[in-house]
Amino acid sequence: MTSAPSVATATTPHRPNAPVRIATIGAGRIGSSHTALVARHVYGAIVTAVADPVDGAAARLADAVDAPFATTDIDEVLVSPEVDAVLITAPARSHSDLVCRAAAAGKHVFCEKPMAVTLDEADRAIAAAEAAGVVLQVGFNRRFAPGFAAARRAVDDGRVGTPQLLRSLTRDPGPWEVDPVRVPQWTIFLETLIHDFDTLCFLNPGARPVSVHAFADALIRPDAKASGHLDTAVVTITFDNGAIATAEASFSALYGYDVRGEVFGSKGMATAGDGRTTDMTFYGAAGVEIDTARRDTDLLHDAYVGELSAFADAVRTGSTAVVSGHDARTALQIALAAIRSIETGATVSIAEIA
Structure with missing residues (x-):
């Protein structure tokens, strides 16, 4: 495992001919599955980081997919210039807050369902993504x-x-x-x-x-x-x-x-x-x-x-x-x-x- 990526206030614009650099937030069952699929089956994307507050969870998943960085601090991936987009696969009640935080950091967002559990939360998440000009996709597979x-x-x-x-x-x-x-x-x-x-x-x-x-x-x-x-x-x-x-x-x-x-x-x-x-x-x-x-x-x-x-x-x-x-x-x-x-x-x- 390498050291943490350098820190920036927001991600740089995505490079059109380069792979999308994705960080997973939430290393549970579905997060582990999604991360492995990105690493092995999704053309034009790579996993560069995994974040999970549970001690050891992010490191285990990062090792499994050869991602260079793992952390228990979600903010570290949100401010990293080495991350273009995030997969939000944390517990459902945290989704809308994470969407807003990721959008504010300039990260494109794939969020597992439900995106929110109240309409106010949903509206805030949508508004945050639109204000930041980032992609927001929800996991209705x-x-x-x-x-x-x-x-x-x-x-x-x-x-x-x-x-x-x-x-x-x-x-x-x-x-x-x-x-x-x-x-x-x-x-x-x-x-x-x-x-x-x-x-x-x-x-x-x-x-x-x-x-x-x-x-x-x-x-x-x-x-x-x-x-x-x-x-x-x-x-x-x-x-x-x-x-x-x-x-x-x-x-x-x-x-x-x-x-x-x-x-x-x-x-x-x-x-x-x-x-x-x-x-x-x-x-x-x-x-x-x-x-x-x-x-x-x-x-x-x-x-x-x-x-x-x-x-x-x-x-x-x-x-x-x-x-x-x-x-x-x-x-x-x-x-x-x-x-x-x-x-x-x-x-x-x-x-x-x-």
């Missing part, structure tokens, strides 16, 4: 999964016709063994279904959400419901083009990680998503078997590479992020409406979530 991208093309080229019914679901692999006390309240909406809310908007381009009604319970851990824990949910969303959508989530699918989407329209239907790890089906004495993914980083490997590559391209070319802060704000608005619906038992107008 399903837009980059081949099947979901193809479904969107079927909408764009008119094959689906006018979208009428949409569906998106996320079922995390089971058995679910996490202590519910360690799961922040409303995680199922703010960190799980937030993907599905963005997917439904993605598959219904140009339409805006109008109303939300949510149902949720603790069906996997009923004993934890009294403390506010929710592990199973269904959300209904109406859009201003008349389409009706449902989003569904569970924290425990015993058969593997399950992510699917569907858009049904006046001319046809497109579906996306499959838990298979290969297209092999085994037929034996015990029945029919397929191999399924147990981790999102396996099932959505190509999608993660795609979103990180799109971010690097946007930084290198000065183009607009494919998934913007405004996209993240819309998904958050739906999530907050779902939370209010659970609290009130009523349908909530998006207009109420200012």
Whole structure:
């Protein structure tokens, strides 16, 4: 490990023909995965630093990807002239503050979802990036999964016709063994279904959400419901083009990680998503078997590479992020409406979530 990069008040403009120099902030599970993908699979980008306040975490990840610098002090990467952009993969409740700090330092930002957990936070993050003139991309990976991208093309080229019914679901692999006390309240909406809310908007381009009604319970851990824990949910969303959508989530699918989407329209239907790890089906004495993914980083490997590559391209070319802060704000608005619906038992107008 080399010494810290020299310090500057802000990064210099990116060099068009040079690789984008990226620092990871947050060396946990998804941060480690994203960092390895940048190092090994993203053309035109390199990892130059890793920051994490947990002692030793940044150093371990930096060593794994041959990054030259690791630190427990996030400010050291934010002021470094050797860093063009940051990957924010720290805990969700810190995202908006880190986006603002990175933008103020002149760094382009890839932020894992959710970008924020309140609309005020989202607005501050968007404003900070716009004021600094930096790229801000949010990690809604399903837009980059081949099947979901193809479904969107079927909408764009008119094959689906006018979208009428949409569906998106996320079922995390089971058995679910996490202590519910360690799961922040409303995680199922703010960190799980937030993907599905963005997917439904993605598959219904140009339409805006109008109303939300949510149902949720603790069906996997009923004993934890009294403390506010929710592990199973269904959300209904109406859009201003008349389409009706449902989003569904569970924290425990015993058969593997399950992510699917569907858009049904006046001319046809497109579906996306499959838990298979290969297209092999085994037929034996015990029945029919397929191999399924147990981790999102396996099932959505190509999608993660795609979103990180799109971010690097946007930084290198000065183009607009494919998934913007405004996209993240819309998904958050739906999530907050779902939370209010659970609290009130009523349908909530998006207009109420200012």
